[in-house]
Amino acid sequence: MDLLTQAFVFLAAGVIAVPIASRLGLGSVLGYLIAGALIGPSALKLINETEHVMHFAEFGVVMMLFLVGLELQPQVLWRMRKPILGLGGLQVIITTLAITGCAMALGLAWQTAMAIGLILALSSTAIALQILEEKRLMKSEAGKSSFAVLLFQDIAVIPIIALLPLLALSDITSTKVDDHASSSIISHLVAWQQALIVLAVIASIIFIGRYLIRHLFRFIAESGLREIFTAAALLLVIGIALLMNLVGLSPALGAFIAGVVLANNEYRHELEANIDPFKALLLGLFFISVGAGIDFSLIAEKPLIIMGLVLALILVKFVILWVLARVFGLLRGDKFWFIFALAQGGEFGFVLLSLSSESNVIPKDIVGILTAVIALSMVLTPILILLNEKYIQPLYDKDNNDSMEETMEHQHNPVIIAGFGRFGQIVGRLLIANQCSVTVLDHSASNIARVREYGFMLYYGDASRLDLLETAGAKEAKLLIIAIDSRKKTNEAVAMAKKHFPHLKVLARAYDVIHYHELRELGADHIEREVFQGSLSLGKKALQELGVPAYSAERKAALFAKHDEDTIHRLHEHRDDRKRFISESRIAQNEMMEIFKAENPEVETDNTEKSDKPDKGETYC
Structure with missing residues (x-):
């Protein structure tokens, strides 16, 4: 299938499925996943090759973390160091140990078990943040705690990538690695040299973002060409991702660091406005790719094993996250948003499973099963969120009411x-x-x-x-x-x-x-x-800025408020008759204009030349 047809299929699937899913209350993420599953090789077979599309779509995650970084000033990030290191660190360590133990109990070698534990300990940054943003929970305790865990997980991807080849089950002369590492220009260096170069790259991103990028953006802004600013914003994110890739680091982490550095930049809002549409589109493409990549033939072949593993993964993460939520003092309502947002496998899991297979750490048959497990856990997340919202949260609201009555x-x-x-x-x-x-x-x-x-x-x-x-x-x-x-x-x-x-x-x-x-x-x-009084006050100020004397603006606003209040009372009897309601509203609007004409009988209606200070009766607009 050619590129143009492929693009049409992906866009059509998203445009049709997502609004339907949103209308049904399922959320956009589940809509994208369903769309991908329908057009994928296991269903309608409109798309057969999803791997390359997914690698491209992962750039949506990079852009998302860049925008998240823009919202976090460095001092805010420093204040979050305890939840990032404490909550995030404990989640990764405890989950890894728990899943490793379960895998070893099933008879797997400890190297394979540990690799599986490290991979499944990660959650989906794309799904969790997208859902929390949709529910407007990013600034709640659940949102902040989830973000802290996700940020630590993204940082942890770097040492995990380095560790996985060391867990190889047999000696190999040439170890293939993931895209982040295979394109690294420092892989042949010794460890301390690699560390120095990595630190130098991160330092250069911070230095350029803090001291040089402002001048570049100012130069571009002075050109007055908005499309060039958009191109510069994309160039910045792509350049950072490429630089991090060259040294074998996570592009998403580099983008996040750059976003944090630019959080105090005067051009941050322009950057956000220019990048956000691309981020949303690429994230949608990523979710469609995940849905299309689900191997339904494998699921049909081993349904009990795969669904059992999916439920086991969610249950293990549920228990661990519940304990951590209690230890770190999350309130009842926030606790379950936090748990269900992070109870799935993550998109980096697909990358790490590929690396594990190529590095001879996890056998290919197990990689296929785990890929299906991660994908299905991601598909189930929006459903779990919906169940939490519809059934669990109301129960906790009732419990909170009951406990309040006692105190x-x-x-x-x-x-x-x-x-x-x-x-x-x-x-x-x-x-x-x-x-x-x-x-x-x-x-x-x-x-x-x-x-x-x-x-x-x-x-x-x-x-x-x-x-x-x-x-x-x-x-x-x-x-x-x-x-x-x-x-x-x-x-x-x-x-x-x-x-x-x-x-x-x-x-x-x-x-x-x-x-x-x-x-x-x-x-x-x-x-x-x-918003009536605030809007009225702002309108009054606007009249004054247009040259209306303060006392006159005050009177005009009072007249408007009185007429508007009278109109609402008059319209009340027609509230169930839409046509009559609209008709009466238009009549009221004309009446209001007549009232103001009566206040200023000499008001001008043409664009005749006026003096600096309008005389009585002149229009100010």
Whole structure:
């Protein structure tokens, strides 16, 4: 199959399968894997050679780690040294020992068993980070801990590549190695010379990134040609990957180091914007290649063995990660995100299995089985994440609610705030500053732990539960302020409060106009749209910047706010009639324009020449 046809098949598979998988709630990663399995040699046979495509697609992982590095300033990375070395180091060591022991118990030689342990100890950086980013968990404790483990694993790939040939089962005169090592120009040198050159290469990346690259980017930016900046960004990442390859190191690690060095660079956001589309496309290609590379004939031949090994791998990693999560103090909700994100085999496993086979460390028949095990474990990861999200997390939420009820005494404060995120915190701080006694509930255990560090007293709980509202003092309270992130939970909390505590005034946060009407129908006493006041304030400032006097901008904003509020109330009766709703909205928009024309009867509508300071009635835009 020619290159153009191959590209068409890959892109078509991704474009069709991924949106369907996302719509079904399976996530993009599983969509790519399914697409690959369908077009691969074991199904529709549209693609037969996947190995070369996968090697190219692995560059998506390199780009991803470069972008991750851009988000981490060196001082932040230094603060993470304990979880990287502690959590990451223990995960690799303990998992390697556990899997090595299991393999030896099955009768394998210790060299083969250790190689298998080292390879299966690794997790998929591509899948884990992609899922955590999709779930917006990268800045949570689960995300930070997962990243620390993945970073240590990527660093560990380097000594693993060096160690595997030493575990060879028989003497060999010429050892083939993986792409990272086979293209190395220093492999013939003695160990201390190799170490010096490697250190020199890493130092040069840091020096160039810190002191020279800024001037290059400034020169390119001054040209005003965006496509040249894109080319320069790609050149930077490809150049680093090539340099690391030449000295036998992981290109992904080199890209990550470069990203960290450039984290404080003024061009980092431009770099990120230019590289991100290529990263996403290549990662998708990588996942499709993994799916296409699954040997279903081998799975059909040995289904019990392979599925048993897949489940055993996930179980071993699950237990080890669960213990480490407890030791390192991960909260209940974060713990299972952390475990399921890392419970699979990793993409570097395919590379290391190839090296192990060529180095005569692992027999070829076992390599085939392990390749299928790693691929299937990667396929199962999005499913495990989905099960965690749908079934396990709600159970832990319930447990957290129950444990909170045991520790929280009955409250008697006049105000209850449900939700203490970016919206609820502003409301709460204002009330607390004015000596108001409040009871604060939040459904995020990690948010509670973080906010309590600043001296706020929060309790874990779901405000849509009747018994919890009673414990929080809803019978005696005057106000219930609902600032929950979840639209569904907000509606449930309003309905629950108005049904069982009719005396309680409910002040609620709405996401948009549609949500506003939902809350009004449920009986909320006052509803504040999430971004309305901030947007109005910014619009008022924009008018002033365009030359409108401050007092006039204030009046215009007030008129707009009043008319908008009146319009929302008027539209409420048409909320179920879409055509009428849109028609009335357009009428209201025209009315608003007429109001402002009446305010400025001499407003100009053409582009006539104006003086520096507009007179009354002139347009400012």
